[in-house]
Amino acid sequence: MAQGNLKVIGELLAKHGILVAFIIFMIVFTVLNPRFITSDNVLGVVRSSAILGVMAIGVTFVVVSGNLDLSVGSMMSFSTIVVLDLHDKIGPLLGIPAMFVMTMALGALIGFLVGYLKLNSLIVTLGMLSAIHGLTLTYSGGKNMDIADKSGTWFSFFGQGEILGIPVPILLFALLAAGLTLLLAKTPFGRKVYAVGGNGVAATFSGIPRARIVFYCYLISSFCVAMAGLIQASRSLGSQNTVGQGLELQVLAAIILGGASLLGGSGTIFKTVIGVLILGFIQNGLLLIGLEFYVQYIVTWVIIILAVWLDIAAKRGQLWSPIA
Numbered sequence: 001m002a003q004g005n006l007k008v009i010g011e012l013l014a015k016h017g018i019l020v021a022f023i024i025f026m027i028v029f030t031v032l033n034p035r036f037i038t039s040d041n042v043l044g045v046v047r048s049s050a051i052l053g054v055m056a057i058g059v060t061f062v063v064v065s066g067n068l069d070l071s072v073g074s075m076m077s078f079s080t081i082v083v084l085d086l087h088d089k090i091g092p093l094l095g096i097p098a099m100f101v102m103t104m105a106l107g108a109l110i111g112f113l114v115g116y117l118k119l120n121s122l123i124v125t126l127g128m129l130s131a132i133h134g135l136t137l138t139y140s141g142g143k144n145m146d147i148a149d150k151s152g153t154w155f156s157f158f159g160q161g162e163i164l165g166i167p168v169p170i171l172l173f174a175l176l177a178a179g180l181t182l183l184l185a186k187t188p189f190g191r192k193v194y195a196v197g198g199n200g201v202a203a204t205f206s207g208i209p210r211a212r213i214v215f216y217c218y219l220i221s222s223f224c225v226a227m228a229g230l231i232q233a234s235r236s237l238g239s240q241n242t243v244g245q246g247l248e249l250q251v252l253a254a255i256i257l258g259g260a261s262l263l264g265g266s267g268t269i270f271k272t273v274i275g276v277l278i279l280g281f282i283q284n285g286l287l288l289i290g291l292e293f294y295v296q297y298i299v300t301w302v303i304i305i306l307a308v309w310l311d312i313a314a315k316r317g318q319l320w321s322p323i324a
Contacts, residue, residue, distance in 0.1 A: 021306075022278050029285035036281075036288055043167070049280035050169035051076075051228045052247065053273060056254045057177050058224025060272045061184065061217040063255050066197035066264025067114055067121035069218065071106075072225050072251055074132035076244030079103040079229025081136055084145040084239060092155045100226045106132060107222020108215070115214035129248065136241050146238035159235030169231050176227065180220070181269040193217060197264030254279055 029036045055072050062069045079099055086095030110128055114121045147153060161168040184190040195203040196213045204210050233239055258275030260267025283296045 019274065022274055025278060025281060025285070029281065029288065033285070033288040036285055041284065041288075043170075045280045045284045046170050046173075046277065047167045049276050050167075050173040051231050052250055052254065052279070053173045053276040054176055054224050054228040054231065055247065056251045056272050056276050057180050057269050058221040059251050060255055060258075060260060060267055060269055061180070061193060061220045062121075063260045063262065064184070064197045064264060064267045065193050065214055065217045066200060067214060067217070068125060068252075068262070069110070069221050070122070070125040070248045071110060071128040071132055072221065073244040073246055073248035074129045074136065075103060075106055075222065075225045076229050076232065076247060077242055078106070078132050078136040078139070079226045080233045080239045080243050081140050081145050081241050083230060083233045084147060084237075085140070087153070087155055087233075088148050092153065096230060099229065100223070103226035103229065104219060104222045107218045107225070110222075111215035111218030114218065115211040118211075133242075133245075140241045142241070144238065144240045150237045153237075156234055156237060159231050159233070169235070172227065172231065176224065177269055177273050184269055189213075189216070194265055197266075199265070250279065
């Protein structure tokens with residue numbers, strides 16, 4: 001009887017461990033510090049998590065298709081620097097779409113190399129991480145970028161504005177998440193993404209254009225990175241040229257935490273959003289209980305290990321290996 005109950009609990013945690021963990025984290029931090037659950041703090045955490053979240057929901061498409069994208073941190077730095085520079089040169093009305101085109105061109109290049117030339121996504125995006133970082137430094141001349149007239153521009157709306165009391169970054173995050181959830185879960189394209197990630201060879205023999213699907217996934221990812229760069233630039237109206245450095249690891253952590261398999265074929269936008277929020281609330285909770293900010297890196301590592309364990313457990317239907 002006890003063994004049967006343990007099996008049921010194991011199956012429950014394997015399937016819904018991410019939601020259980022999220023609830024537990026919220027309860028623990030609320031007990032340790034009642035300020036944690038106040039509306040101002042919750043809204044602040046979601047707002048600060050919006051940039052990471054926007055990037056993560058785009059990269060989810062790449063991961064579900066069976067690939068990786070380690071270039072998104074450098075790409076976000078590039079998009080932020082470019083839109084800030086173009087703001088003063090040609091104005092935000094032209095600068096914003098120009099930045100999106102330039103950023104998505106980088107995504108298209110990666111998509112071509114991985115999708116059509118069938119190069120290893122880890123190697124390609126790891127190389128692009130360095131290449132785009134170099135491109136950003138070259139573009140900026142190695143200097144940080146600032147808007148000249150910070151008080152006389154409407155550009156700050158995307159990062160600092162509010163609509164009906166809700167911060168614009170949260171609204172952009174929510175709208176993008178809702179739209180891409182429908183695209184991935186309710187459209188033929190989304191089903192093809194899952195098919196390609198689950199078994200690329202079988203998908204190809206079924207008539208699914210694997211190369212084109214992978215290419216579009218990287219385009220979607222780069223679009224989301226450009227949106228994140230826009231929010232970041234609008235929030236501070238200035239930026240270092242390394243602002244996105246290291247974010248690629250946090251993005252992957254959130255996606256893995258959300259239950260997406262690095263082998264492809266599984267994952268949802270909703271659970272990625274939950275993964276992003278868990279990371280955000282953990283970082284905030286650690287600070288509220290008095291721990292230094294760098295402790296979050298250790299905690300993030302522990303969370304990734306637990307998430308990978310739950311991912312493997314979900315595939316075999318139990319928490320422990322049957323041959324252990």
